[in-house]
Amino acid sequence: MTLMLANIAKTFPGGVRALHSTDLEIARGEIVALLGPSGCGKSTLLRIVAGLETPDPGARIVFDGEDLTRQSAETRKMGMVFQSYALFPNMSVRGNIGYGLKMQKLPKPEIARRVDEVIALCRLEAYADRAITALSGGQRQRVALARAMAPRPRVLLLDEPLSALDAALRGQLRTELALLLRDFGITAIFVTHDQDEAMAIADRVAVMSEGRVAQIGTPEALYRKPATGFVARFVGNAMPLPGRIEGGRLHLRGGTLILPKGAGGQEVLVRAEDIRVDPDGPLAARIDAVTFLGTHYRLTLSGAAEEPLHALHSGLSAPETGSEVRLSIAPEALLILPKGETALCPASSSSRIRISSRPARWPMDARTPPGRCAARSIRSTRSCRCWARFNA
Numbered sequence: 541m542t543l544m545l546a547n548i549a550k551t552f553p554g555g556v557r558a559l560h561s562t563d564l565e566i567a568r569g570e571i572v573a574l575l576g577p578s579g580c581g582k583s584t585l586l587r588i589v590a591g592l593e594t595p596d597p598g599a600r601i602v603f604d605g606e607d608l609t610r611q612s613a614e615t616r617k618m619g620m621v622f623q624s625y626a627l628f629p630n631m632s633v634r635g636n637i638g639y640g641l642k643m644q645k646l647p648k649p650e651i652a653r654r655v656d657e658v659i660a661l662c663r664l665e666a667y668a669d670r671a672i673t674a675l676s677g678g679q680r681q682r683v684a685l686a687r688a689m690a691p692r693p694r695v696l697l698l699d700e701p702l703s704a705l706d707a708a709l710r711g712q713l714r715t716e717l718a719l720l721l722r723d724f725g726i727t728a729i730f731v732t733h734d735q736d737e738a739m740a741i742a743d744r745v746a747v748m749s750e751g752r753v754a755q756i757g758t759p760e761a762l763y764r765k766p767a768t769g770f771v772a773r774f775v776g777n778a779m780p781l782p783g784r785i786e787g788g789r790l791h792l793r794g795g796t797l798i799l800p801k802g803a804g805g806q807e808v809l810v811r812a813e814d815i816r817v818d819p820d821g822p823l824a825a826r827i828d829a830v831t832f833l834g835t836h837y838r839l840t841l842s843g844a845a846e847e848p849l850h851a852l853h854s855g856l857s858a859p860e861t862g863s864e865v866r867l868s869i870a871p872e873a874l875l876i877l878p879k880g881e882t883a884l885c886p887a888s889s890s891s892r893i894r895i896s897s898r899p900a901r902w903p904m905d906a907r908t909p910p911g912r913c914a915a916r917s918i919r920s921t922r923s924c925r926c927w928a929r930f931n932a
């Protein structure tokens with residue numbers, strides 16, 4: 541493991557528990573996104589790794605066997621890229637990129653060589669001698685990345701690096717950033733509240749909620765096997781289908797759905813792309829709105845469940861607003877998950893998470909038998925009665 545974070549927690553003066561005890565292990569060259577709603581503790585965790593915030597007693601931060609916990613931000617040799625770029629407006633691109641190297645008192649030829657190297661990698665040759673104020677937002681962000689990379693940091697930490705840009709540019713730079721980070725081969729942690737950004741850039745995504753990691757995994761694993769309703773809602777906008785579960789069926793306002801065999805959770809959710817308009821479908825609904833989105837239509841449906849549902853409809857035309865339709869949802873498309881914000885056992889106060897190149901064993905997927913503690917199963921396979929209680 542390159543970076544090992546153990547027992548990282550943060551209580552701010554006044555008692556705000558921004559981060560519960562969290563363990564992370566990050567492999568060399570791995571890119572990990574911390575994804576979650578505002579206030580869930582993403583930036584606090586990142587700032588603790590950077591050395592800009594002091595964790596609660598008992599934390600350990602180790603890089604390649606070297607204990608960094610008590611080292612200052614300067615000696616940790618971590619690169620940082622902020623949302624606001626934090627560039628010096630009175631300096632040229634080259635001056636900004638070389639600034640950190642100058643502070644390290646490297647010889648001039650070495651500075652020039654390293655600056656040229658990152659300028660080429662970040663494709664900034666055409667702007668190297670321009671003033672920062674003469675650059676677009678996307679170009680400034682590339683300069684910020686080049687400046688962070690020039691001192692050859694051990695780990696790159698990025699705090700919402702694209703959120704100051706408009707939506708179109710963000711989409712474009714997302715791909716560019718993912719490619720650049722892989723070209724650098726750097727180990728990186730980046731914070732975002734944008735699920736598309738996290739999924740496009742990271743090898744693994746840690747979904748955070750209320751100061752804990754709710755689930756960690758590859759983007760695909762999070763989407764296909766969310767551990768809780770919270771993760772399903774946050775990654776892929778799954779919609780809850782509250783109803784009566786009885787005899788392998790889910791009874792909703794508009795009809796009855798068959799549940800997949802052996803489903804054991806308490807909350808049923810579905811994604812818009814899994815709801816079909818189907819004359820033979822078991823659910824009755826009314827079309828309240830139809831929105832044309834270019835490649836498909838987005839239907840807003842009432843009457844099928846307690847809350848309005850959305851469905852994606854492809855084809856050359858869509859059903860009309862106000863029409864009565866039938867809907868079907870394949871049993872295997874239903875997500876049946878434990879209730880609650882996170883999959884953690886309430887008796888446990890820590891989020892023990894492993895980020896590594898090996899497949900994550902935590903959290904459990906929907907098939908994990910009751911009796912295993914989601915919080916503890918990473919470290920051992922011992923069964924835990926508190927998880928059984930939580931799952932009951």
Ligand SMILES: Nc1ncnc2c1ncn2[C@@H]1O[C@H](COP(=O)(O)OP(=O)(O)OP(=O)(O)O)[C@@H](O)[C@H]1O
Pocket residue numbers: 552553556557558576577578579580581582583584585733
């Ligand atoms: N200096 C501070 N003093 C007291 N509370 C703080 C401080 N900094 C952060 N917090 C609180 O800690 C919690 C986590 O904050 P943090 O900035 O880590 O969240 P975040 O997930 O990064 O949010 P955002 O996406 O809005 O930046 C929040 O409730 C926040 O109000």
